[in-house]
Amino acid sequence: MEFTRSAEHDAFLDTVRVFAQERVAPRAAEIDETGAFPTDVIREAAALGLTGMTIPPDAGGSGHAYATYAAALELVSAASATVAVILSVNNSLVAEPLHEFGSDVQKDMWLRRLATGEALGAFALSETDAGSDAGNQHTSARLDDQGYVLSGEKVWVANAEVADVAIVFAVTQPGARGRGISAFLVPLDSPGITRVASPDSLGVRGLGCMNLRFDNVRVDAGALLGESGRGFRIAMRALEGGRIAIAAQALGVGQAALDEAVLYARTREAFGQPIGHFQAIQFQLADLATELEAARMLMWKAADTRDRASRATAEAAMAKLQASEAAHRAADRAMQILASEGYRRGSTIERLFRDVRAAEIYQGTSEVQRMIIAAAVLR
Ligand SMILES: Cc1cc2nc3c(=O)[nH]c(=O)nc-3n(C[C@H](O)[C@H](O)[C@H](O)COP(=O)(O)OP(=O)(O)OC[C@H]3O[C@@H](n4cnc5c(N)ncnc54)[C@H](O)[C@@H]3O)c2cc1C
Numbered sequence: 093m094e095f096t097r098s099a100e101h102d103a104f105l106d107t108v109r110v111f112a113q114e115r116v117a118p119r120a121a122e123i124d125e126t127g128a129f130p131t132d133v134i135r136e137a138a139a140l141g142l143t144g145m146t147i148p149p150d151a152g153g154s155g156h157a158y159a160t161y162a163a164a165l166e167l168v169s170a171a172s173a174t175v176a177v178i179l180s181v182n183n184s185l186v187a188e189p190l191h192e193f194g195s196d197v198q199k200d201m202w203l204r205r206l207a208t209g210e211a212l213g214a215f216a217l218s219e220t221d222a223g224s225d226a227g228n229q230h231t232s233a234r235l236d237d238q239g240y241v242l243s244g245e246k247v248w249v250a251n252a253e254v255a256d257v258a259i260v261f262a263v264t265q266p267g268a269r270g271r272g273i274s275a276f277l278v279p280l281d282s283p284g285i286t287r288v289a290s291p292d293s294l295g296v297r298g299l300g301c302m303n304l305r306f307d308n309v310r311v312d313a314g315a316l317l318g319e320s321g322r323g324f325r326i327a328m329r330a331l332e333g334g335r336i337a338i339a340a341q342a343l344g345v346g347q348a349a350l351d352e353a354v355l356y357a358r359t360r361e362a363f364g365q366p367i368g369h370f371q372a373i374q375f376q377l378a379d380l381a382t383e384l385e386a387a388r389m390l391m392w393k394a395a396d397t398r399d400r401a402s403r404a405t406a407e408a409a410m411a412k413l414q415a416s417e418a419a420h421r422a423a424d425r426a427m428q429i430l431a432s433e434g435y436r437r438g439s440t441i442e443r444l445f446r447d448v449r450a451a452e453i454y455q456g457t458s459e460v461q462r463m464i465i466a467a468a469v470l471r
Pocket residue numbers: 181215216217218220222223224225247248249250251293296299301450453454455456457458459460
């Protein structure tokens with residue numbers, strides 16, 4: 093594992109840091125409050141190459157290593173977790189599987205547009221009865237002589253409010269569970285698709301989450317992504333990258349919470365001195381800094397493995413598990429250190445506290461990550 097960074101890596105992250113601080117952070121409270129999808133912010137991010145960070149330049153991306161991508165997402169997430177999640181879906185869950193598994197025709201049609209941000213992608217796997225048990229898909233794709241006909245409903249599809257295309261998972265061989273699922277690249281303006289807003293959410297508001305209804309949606313055979321019956325593997329491969337990205341998103345929120353707590357510990361006085369002089373506060377800050385740094389190391393390791401090896405399944409699960417739980421503790425402890433100032437509606441900590449929670453739920457709950465890690469340990 094490489095710890096030395098290139099000048100290019102540092103220069104890119106300097107640009108992202110300035111963008112996050114100057115263009116994203118001032119918008120975070122408003123995105124949270126209105127729950128409106130931040131189209132203009134994503135457009136600016138795209139202009140900096142943040143919509144196709146790991147896609148090679150000849151395909152329209154900025155061609156960065158996975159660790160650079162993760163570090164960039166962490167910086168963006170410290171400013172707004174919502175913006176980081178939107179970017180992570182487009183990068184890890186749509187552009188990357190398209191790059192890895194797509195046909196030349198599919199890539200010509202969508203990859204450059206997704207990588208440059210001209211188009212935005214969504215990833216439609218979850219259903220009402222297929223969350224953790226993602227193999228229990230009910231959406232079907234029936235093959236006839238003109239192509240496939242998709243029917244069913246997907247839930248909680250981030251980006252779907254504005255997305256142009258989605259990778260949709262559907263059953264092509266009923267009864268075969270994971271081996272009978274295929275992936276399809278579906279333009280979201282296809283006749284028969286209805287977008288219905290997903291339930292209002294506690295945090296990461298403004299993700300453009302929609303439930304997608306497919307009512308006999310016709311796509312031609314060229315919409316199949318990869319081979320028939322390999323969709324579940326494509327989903328799991330995409331989620332490897334996605335989980336590294338969610339580790340980065342969680343770390344950004346956790347670090348922002350720690351930074352808020354440190355600032356407050358320096359300035360808030362009690363019993364005639366800054367509360368940061370009390371060892372009870374100092375030890376909490378020390379533990380949080382250590383836990384976040386440990387999680388960051390796991391994220392780097394997973395990112396490095398993702399670049400070098402054909403699989404990073406357990407590494408990605410460990411990074412997401414550790415980062416999301418450490419970040420949750422950071423937001424919780426920071427709330428305690430800021431006390432009433434943190435609990436105030438509209439405080440930064442209050443938003444971070446709500447935003448951090450989803451990282452233990454989406455792209456596989458913490459229990460699912462533990463199942464993956466246990467399977468690797470027991471293999
Ligand atoms: C904000 C947000 C954005 C999302 N974006 C997307 C998206 O873009 N695309 C998409 O496809 N999905 C998306 N999702 C859905 C998300 O991936 C699922 O919510 C998640 O996988 C969990 O599924 P579930 O909510 O159905 O919980 P369930 O699967 O019903 O789980 C309920 C509880 O049971 C536990 N559990 C389940 N099985 C086991 C087991 N075997 N052992 C131990 N515990 C178990 C779970 O860990 C959890 O605690 C999003 C969700 C949210 C909240």
